Each structure stands twice: as C-alpha cells, then as structure tokens.
Amino acid sequence: MMGILGHILIQDPGDIRVRRDETLGLSDLRALVGRLIGVVQRLSPENRALRDEIARLKGLPPRP
Numbered sequence: 001m002m003g004i005l006g007h008i009l010i011q012d013p014g015d016i017r018v019r020r021d022e023t024l025g026l027s028d029l030r031a032l033v034g035r036l037i038g039v040v041q042r043l044s045p046e047n048r049a050l051r052d053e054i055a056r057l058k059g060l061p062p063r064p
Helices: 026-058
Strands: 002-004 007-009
C-alpha cells in the first residue's frame, strides 16, 4: 500500500484513487474512509504474521 498526501494510491483489488484536483462530497469521503478502514483491517493480520515470522527467523522471543 502506498499513500501520498493529497493523492491516495492503494495497490489492492479495490484500488482507490483520488487525484489532488478532485473534490469529494461528504458521502464520497465517508465511503472512501470506509474502504480505507477495510483495507487496513485486511492488512493488519498479515502484517502481524509477517512480524512474528521475522522475529522467529531472527531467533527472537515470541510476542506476548
């Protein structure tokens, strides 16, 4: 996932793109935020698993 201030790019099947010169209404903004929250929720478990795998490979103790 890649984000740039004023220009949101998400490499995801539901690819969300907002150009800098584009204005969003309240309902569009709420929909965008909802989709972004969904992306974060899908990526969080994967990120957690990758951190655990890296710690295991480094021989670090597991997280509590």
